[in-house]
Amino acid sequence: MKKFFILCFLTSFLLISCSKNENKEDEIEETEIEIPLSIYQKIYKTTSDIYIQDGFVYIHTDGVPDHKSPYFPVNHELYESYDGSNPFVSNFNKNPNGISTLSLRFRIPNKPKKASFSGPTPLGPIGVSLNGVPFYNQYAGPDQPLTREINSFDQFNGHPAPLGPGLEDGFSGRYHYHMEPFWITQSKGKDALIGFLLDGFPVYGPVENGNPIYSISLDEYHGHSHATSEFPDGIYHYHVTSDDPYINGSGFYGVPGTVNE
Ligand SMILES: [Zn+2]
Ligand SMILES: [Zn+2]
Structure with missing residues (x-):
C-alpha cells in the first residue's frame, strides 16, 4: 500500500x-517579439526622441495633426473647411471643439505579449498613430455607439473632443481618430503600418495583399497573426476596417501599457 x-x-x-x-x-x-526602435521611428511626429527603457518604449506627442482640418482656427495655416470627401460622413456637422496642443506620454510594452484576460478598452487614447494623434475606441461615451459622432469627422476622419470639465471653453479639445486615419493611409498606403495600440501590437491599414479587410475575418480583438512587411517572422496585429468596431474589438489582445495626459 x-x-x-x-x-x-x-x-x-x-x-x-x-x-x-x-x-x-x-x-x-x-x-519572443521585441520590436526594434527603427520600427517605432516610423512615428514621425513626436515632441521628443522615441526611446526604449526597461521593456517599454516611450513616445511623446502633442496630439496635433499634421494635416488640414476645419477644427483649426480659421487663421491657422492648416485650417481648411470640410471638403465633403469623407465617405463615412453623410451630413457634416462640425462640433464646437477645436484642436489643442496636448502632452501625451505613451509608455508601451516593447515585447508585447498576449494578456490572459482582456477587459474592454477605456475611453480616451488607446494607441498612437504615425502622426502622433491618438486612436480612440468605437464608443462616443460609455456604451454609446459612434453613430451620431461620425458626422463630425473631418476630411481625414478625425475630430476633437472637449478638453474636460473646467477647461472646456468651446474652442479646445483633444483631436483623435476612432476610425481609419485617411491622412496616413493616403500617404503611406492602405496596407501600411499606421500606428500601435497601448498593448504594443501594431495597427495596419484596411487592405492586405490587395484585398480589403473586414471585421468578420479578424478575431474578437480585431486582429490576427501572420507575417507583415515590418515583421517577416509574423506578429499579432490589428487592422482598421470600414465596419464597426473599426480599430479594436472587445479589448486589448495584449497587456496594455499606459498613457499620461
Ligand atoms: Zn471622438
Ligand atoms: Zn493582417
Whole structure:
C-alpha cells in the first residue's frame, strides 16, 4: 500500500512537471517579439526622441495633426473647411471643439505579449498613430455607439473632443481618430503600418495583399497573426476596417501599457 502511494505521488509529480514545461514553451513563443526602435521611428511626429527603457518604449506627442482640418482656427495655416470627401460622413456637422496642443506620454510594452484576460478598452487614447494623434475606441461615451459622432469627422476622419470639465471653453479639445486615419493611409498606403495600440501590437491599414479587410475575418480583438512587411517572422496585429468596431474589438489582445495626459 505504501509503495502504491509513492508510485502515485511520483506519477503525478512527473505529470505536473511535464505540463509545466509545455506551458513554459508556449509562453516563450508568445514573448519572443521585441520590436526594434527603427520600427517605432516610423512615428514621425513626436515632441521628443522615441526611446526604449526597461521593456517599454516611450513616445511623446502633442496630439496635433499634421494635416488640414476645419477644427483649426480659421487663421491657422492648416485650417481648411470640410471638403465633403469623407465617405463615412453623410451630413457634416462640425462640433464646437477645436484642436489643442496636448502632452501625451505613451509608455508601451516593447515585447508585447498576449494578456490572459482582456477587459474592454477605456475611453480616451488607446494607441498612437504615425502622426502622433491618438486612436480612440468605437464608443462616443460609455456604451454609446459612434453613430451620431461620425458626422463630425473631418476630411481625414478625425475630430476633437472637449478638453474636460473646467477647461472646456468651446474652442479646445483633444483631436483623435476612432476610425481609419485617411491622412496616413493616403500617404503611406492602405496596407501600411499606421500606428500601435497601448498593448504594443501594431495597427495596419484596411487592405492586405490587395484585398480589403473586414471585421468578420479578424478575431474578437480585431486582429490576427501572420507575417507583415515590418515583421517577416509574423506578429499579432490589428487592422482598421470600414465596419464597426473599426480599430479594436472587445479589448486589448495584449497587456496594455499606459498613457499620461
Ligand atoms: Zn471622438
Ligand atoms: Zn493582417
